[in-house]
Amino acid sequence: MSIITISREFGSGGEAVARLVSQKTGFLLINKDSIARGLAEHGIEPPGEGLEDLDLEQDEAARSYIEATHEYIYDLAIRNDLVILGRGGSILFKDYPPALHVRIIAQFTRRVQRVMKTYDLNSDTAVKLVKEKDRNMIRYYRQVFDVNWNNLRLYNLVLNTEIMELEDVADIIVGAYRIHAEPREIKDAPPKPEIEDSVFATPAENETEHFMHSSEEEFAHMLDFYRIRWEYEPRTFLLEWDSEGNVVEAFSPDFYLPDQALFIELTTQKPKQAWKKNRKIRRMNELYPHINVKLIDKRGFESLLKKHSIDQEQDDRRDDYEDEGEET
């Protein structure tokens, strides 16, 4: 029973990587479709079109289908060496130390470009598709496992396909698996530290967040204080394309509050310097009218923190300095 789990962002090339890893290792590749076929042979049919669209709290049939999926995977793992693509493999086998858990990522724009090419789509459709897949994944992991899909601590190895050929990515995974798995047979495994955040991880507890700006960190602290769930820069919206369909402008709002379905962009720039962000938000409202996005400007941010103090002048100078390095 050898296990490599591969979780991938849609459009990152992770599916092709999983296929290559399966070929190189001889492990059996299983994914959503092959699991569905396997279950169908036992007379178990999925309750609806897309499991990701179902509300598991309400839907008993969907819950039991997902349970059957997990049983099926565990059952296969006893008799086979597996490459498991998606389906929460890293969580299902988190307590099995020899397993290697891999995540394949790439920048949003690169993923959109790959999807356009692979499926011959225009950029609009590709953007929509990638975003929808991302949303579905987050929802599926939250509903089924109560974890944040974007928590990279669920994985042993995170690989970005932007800078490598997929073949090389697969070689790295196979190499990593051998290094990871082989020493265990000849010596005792070192004691594993408890991975406390592998379950019930909220983004706020996730130390992998690296804020671009001190005001963002403070805003995150404030949301934590009031026990509001948040995600940091979870999505990128494409705003402009050139005549060949290449993305020339994109926008990643700083925060997403899932309970409010609200994106928030913070700026501590003075109003006359914040016009670029205002323009981006206007453009976003045109292109994505169903998405709620809000700009909190310098004045709004200060009033949030009730920072009407005598230190304000000092803060202003510091903010001006910090804003010079901010994305435009």
Add this chain to the structure above:
Amino acid sequence: MSDQKFYGEDQLKIIFTREQIEEKINELGKNISEDYADKDLIMVGVLRGSTYFLVDLTRKMQIPFAIDFISISHYSEQTDSTGVVRITKDLDLSVSGKHVLIVEDIVDTGLSLGYLLRNIKTRNPAGLKVCTLLNVEARRIVDVPVDYKGFDIPNIFVVGYGLDYNENYRNLQFIAEFNRPQ
């Protein structure tokens, strides 16, 4: 009466006079009395800003009711950045089965009110509504219901009639925009 007042360096521009506030509170008292006739009402003042408003509002009520107070910690008042909101003065009365009306001086982000609503909801009141003197929709982050409101104001910093700047100006009988020239 000029609408500009100076207190040392601080510059206050009156936006609601005592008379305007009084008139609005009369109206609110009447509406709330009508809506809660025959209901077991507890009016909950959120300390400290709402005290003046609560006192004047309850004087205009034409039905029986109980008064209680609640207070929570605020992000701006904590000394480090790792804490979470907590209740610093809890209700003395049980609200189970009663109709609760939370009385606020101002609702802006909705963050603290959102917490209060979530907290009080767990105590099974028969009803839970919100009355605020001032509402700043432009600053809203969390959606909160505002059932009764005095005035909508833009994103400005205001003092007076319970609202403070570093604990000052609560006792002003008007509401003013606050500015401290730099």
